[in-house]
Amino acid sequence: MPGTRVVLQDAGGKQLDVSISDADGKVSFNLDTASTYSVLAERSGYFAARTSVVTKGKTPPQASLTRPMTDINLSATLTLSRIVKDRAIVVENIFYDLDKADIRPDAAQELDKLVQTLNDNPKITIELSSHTDVRGKDAYNLDLSQRRAQSAVDYIISKGIAPGRITAKGYGETRLVVKDAKTEEEHQRNRRTEFKVTRIAE
Structure with a gap:
């Protein structure tokens, strides 16, 4: 969803970065290897949504590479639900x-x-x-x-x-x-x- 505030947190809940989603509802963050992150999406009138992103084990062994690797892309999808008062x-x-x-x-x-x-x-x-x-x-x-x-x-x-x-x-x-x-x-x-x-x- 465009215009959504997305917060990157470490495993302990400390805020590391904040970004606003673009016209396609996407954001990007730079992550360290062998780490665990939490991604929180917030928008007025909607329940905040959260997911975990784990980078550990996502990098192939250096011995298996034929050339140096500089980037790995990981993706996660968060869906926001509208808050409706008095709806069970x-x-x-x-x-x-x-x-x-x-x-x-x-x-x-x-x-x-x-x-x-x-x-x-x-x-x-x-x-x-x-x-x-x-x-x-x-x-x-x-x-x-x-x-x-x-x-x-x-x-x-x-x-x-x-x-x-x-x-x-x-x-x-x-x-x-x-x-x-x-x-x-x-x-x-x-x-x-x-x-x-x-x-x-x-």
Whole structure:
């Protein structure tokens, strides 16, 4: 996308270079060999996008070259998604043990990605919501979903996100994706964690 601000960072997150994408949506950076970089693309009204670029192992052995090599071209593609307030986005692979609200190690890995999203998009405030399937009593499911949403929010705050930027909301079985779920797969689609952007700071 033309006019996008693209930041080159080292493996520790230190900013090394900044460039604005050209009319073709492209930028170029000079990279060292045997290094790991992070590339962050930012544009107003869009979620920032990030990818890693590793140069280690990309240079052929000198003994295999018939003439000196001066440049190697590496490419990476980043796609920006527009921020739409109050549009629910599913956080994939957030699972809980039966009747529990504890954050499992596999769920923590997925929540870490949301932490990165919040760090990369410091102007957004979000609501994180938890949903259940229809099995169980309504009141119990509502309470369980609230405890699960709060556990996820507490985890994210423990990673350094300001409490004022994220709220927890349990919806129980009030917002089903599959209204008449019968199979376990359909129930699983209803048992989900989502977030939505509720505010974008100016």
